[in-house]
Amino acid sequence: MSTPVIGLSGSPNTSSRSRALLELTLAALERQGTGPSRLIDLAKLPSDGLLGRRKDSDVAEAIQSVLDAGIVVVSTPIYRATYSGLLKVFFDLLPQDALTRKVAIPIATGGGSGHLLAVDHGLRPLLASVGALVVATGVYGTDAQFRAGVPEPALVERIERAALEAASLAAGVAA
Numbered sequence: 001m002s003t004p005v006i007g008l009s010g011s012p013n014t015s016s017r018s019r020a021l022l023e024l025t026l027a028a029l030e031r032q033g034t035g036p037s038r039l040i041d042l043a044k045l046p047s048d049g050l051l052g053r054r055k056d057s058d059v060a061e062a063i064q065s066v067l068d069a070g071i072v073v074v075s076t077p078i079y080r081a082t083y084s085g086l087l088k089v090f091f092d093l094l095p096q097d098a099l100t101r102k103v104a105i106p107i108a109t110g111g112g113s114g115h116l117l118a119v120d121h122g123l124r125p126l127l128a129s130v131g132a133l134v135v136a137t138g139v140y141g142t143d144a145q146f147r148a149g150v151p152e153p154a155l156v157e158r159i160e161r162a163a164l165e166a167a168s169l170a171a172g173v174a175a
């Protein structure tokens, strides 16, 4: 059975670098033979629902899509040395075991290489806190690694590696 894939973009930017890496990862996963993928821009969800001020059907539907997925790809800009607040508020709405038996790929972009370890010290623990099996290869790009929104080949190679790991792990989980 094919594994549904969900991509979560935690950037509010319309021309987002981290989102571009997310899109490439979803395409790489499709080439690995995973199931249909869907990308959710968290910034487009109603803020009252995201902040838990009221129940919101769009937010509930986004949470259900995460629960229904087998692979969850998360992308974020680095803000103040870690993932965006937008990503955090969404994760705060997830049930405790939301990503149990699911494979996750962490992706981040930052202004420079100084916060490279935010993938390992920020995103990995975030994903593990809801039970995800996180691939060994995290993806981190700096702004200088993009030309006109296109990432350099070294970044694309890491994406391919992360996608291969995720597809292999997801096949093992499903077996």
Ligand SMILES: Cc1cc2nc3c(=O)[nH]c(=O)nc-3n(C[C@H](O)[C@H](O)[C@H](O)COP(=O)(O)O)c2cc1C
Pocket: 011, 012, 013, 015, 016, 017, 018, 019, 076, 077, 078, 079, 080, 081, 082, 109, 110, 111, 112, 113, 114, 115, 142, 143
């Ligand atoms: C509010 C804010 C805080 C930021 N903080 C950091 C930071 O702590 N470290 C860093 O490397 N880049 C920082 N940046 C730069 C962004 O992480 C970087 O430009 C990133 O590639 C933007 O991703 P996006 O295009 O997907 O939104 C910050 C940018 C903003 C707007």
